[in-house]
Amino acid sequence: MATDETASRATRERLLAEWRALLVRVRDGEEEPPPEPYGEDLIGRWSEPQRHYHDVGHLEAVLGRVDELAPHSPGADADTVRLAAWFHDAVYRPDRSENEERSASLARRALLEAGVGPERTEEVVRLVRLTVTHDPEPGDTAGELLCDADLAVLAGTPAEYAAYAAAVRREYAFVPEERFRAGRAGVLRQLLGLPELFRTPYARERWEEAARRNLTTELGLLGSQTGEDGPS
Incomplete structure (x- = not known):
């Protein structure tokens, strides 16, 4: 039976191989820095101890x-979206509000140094910043692809969603319970207030109903814990 350490090492090796292949595909020149140090730095960031949900498991997911989603997202440059996925939570401190902006800055610095062209790099920066709102403009196929992939966790089974919500709570363990419930309820209401959680037809058809059911259930539980009414 594999130990946690073995599983972790296998995950790191698998992710590093994916990163290496991706960077080789997208960068402009052949005589560029080796891809491994950049991948190792990113995996190290995603493995930081303050992460319970925004960790290597989330990156892999x-x-x-x-x-x-990529085969169902015509017009989106899937490799550029993959780069944005690698960087979208590369800087993550639960007690900070500028994580996405710092992640975008890291992407710009690292990708240009690693040999990725400026146009693709700036598109990655734009996509990383888009994960602040998860609200791509109509026709932004790359933005729709990234945002739907990032929010897919909302459509898990009830057990998977409960594990996700518990992991988010652990990341915010420093926040008092009453304050956390109020803040979390606000996030859930904002999500439920969106006309559509998912923008690609494929994701909308398969995940929208389950995601709304999960969000509504969690919001109701938060309301019952505070003595407030759940969503109508």
Whole structure:
């Protein structure tokens, strides 16, 4: 039976191989720095101890959803979206509000140094910043692809969603319970207030109903814990 350490090492090796292949595909020149140090730095960031949801498991999940959605997202440059997935939470401190902006700055600095062209790099920066709102403009196929992949966790089974919500709570363990419930309820209401959680037809058809059911259930539980009414 594999130990946690073995599983972790296998995950890191698998992710590093994916990163290496991706960077070789997208960069402009052949005589560029080796891809491994950049991948190792990113994996190290995603493995930081303050992460319980925004960790390597989330990175793998988002990359997997990009792979799933890409054939149904004509017009989107899937490799550029994959780069954005690698960087979208590369800087993550639960007690800070500028994580996406710092992640975007890291993407610009690292990708240009690693040999990725300025046009693709700036598109990655734009996509990373888009994960602040998850609200791409109509016709932004790359933005739709990234945002749907990032939000796919909302459509998990009840057990998967409960594990996700518990992991988010652990990341915010420093926040008092009453304050956390109020803030979390606000996030859930904002999501439920969107006309559509998912923008690609494929994701909307398969995930929208389950995601709304999960969000509504969690909001109702938060309301019952505070003595407030759940959503009508």
